[in-house]
Amino acid sequence: MVALDTLVLQRTLLHGLLPDDPNDWALWALLFGLPHIIASALTLSDRDYLRHYRWRLLPASLVFLLVCLAGWYGPQPLSYQLLFVFFAGFTVFHVLSQQLGIALVLSGRRPGRLFRLWKWAAIFAGMAIYLMVYGGQYLGRVQLAGIDGYRLFALLAGCFCAALILLTWQLARDCEERLGRWFIWANGLLLISAFAINELGYTLLVILMPRLIHDLTAFSVYITHDRNRQVRTSAGWLYRWLPSNGMTPFVVLPAASILIAWLLNSYQQHAFIGIAILLISFMHYYWEGFVWRGESPLRQHVRFRR
Secondary structure (H helix, E strand, C coil): HHHHHHHHCCCCEEEEEHHCCCHHHHHHHHHHCCCHHHHHHHHHHCHHHHHHHHHHHHHHHHHHHHHHHHHCCCCHHHHHHHHHHHHHHHHHHHHHHHHHHHHHHHHHCCCCCCHHHHHHHHHHHHHHHHHHHHHHHHHCCCCCCCHHHHHHHHHHHHHHHHHHHHHHHHHHHHHHHHHHHHHHHHHHHHHHHHHHHHCCCCCHHHHHHHHHHHHHHHHHHHHHHHHHHHHHCCCCCCCCCCCCCCCCCHHHHHHHHHHHHHHHHHHCCCCCCHHHHHHHHHHHHHHHHCCCCCCHHHHHHHHCCC
């Protein structure tokens, strides 16, 4: 589409039809972003799970609450800018850790030195791209040692993407699983294409591509967990009074998540709601780093196969 618009349509789509941010589309804003975070919280908000993780969740929630309050009520605009940078870094780390972790599972290998180099090259590239996309809105003009900050971010993104190409090639070459190789290349090329597309001015697609992949992947995991748990053991509180036919989570979890997210987004201009959205987002990023690993109780109901 980018090639067609650039070479044939003289950027008609870019200048005439496409917004800069997909959140300008009402349906997109309704379905993506916060809803998958709410879905994650609904899946985790089971009495057994909360009891199991309470000593990891409680201290973290207090720390993140302090971060949110400091960013919201601290000296402005510096406090909010620092909050944005923290949010940006955590968001990129969370999204890419999920995608690259799936690649690791599909490749059938343990996280060795090469994988860690690949992961951090991707994260630094993603962070630079994220700042290029959203920095103007939240940071304003950035000057570093007399150099335009966004040109510096672009240079860093380009360097890390170049390193990512080499690391992706080497990691895929060493992978014996065909599906794993494809997934490794898909993740590497996603970041490289995001950088290239952003340089061409199609910021919308830079935001849309990873968000679509990440949210749909997340929803598929949460729905699968809830379905398997409902069928095999007992339904969670969200499904307790609903038919236990295995199909209920496919409807109820997305619907409940979208409704709650819509209510929160509708009143996010109020400080309490805005801070609540930030807090649950940070907690989502945090708990997703461990609740699906190893012998986690949630893993009893989800199997990741190659």
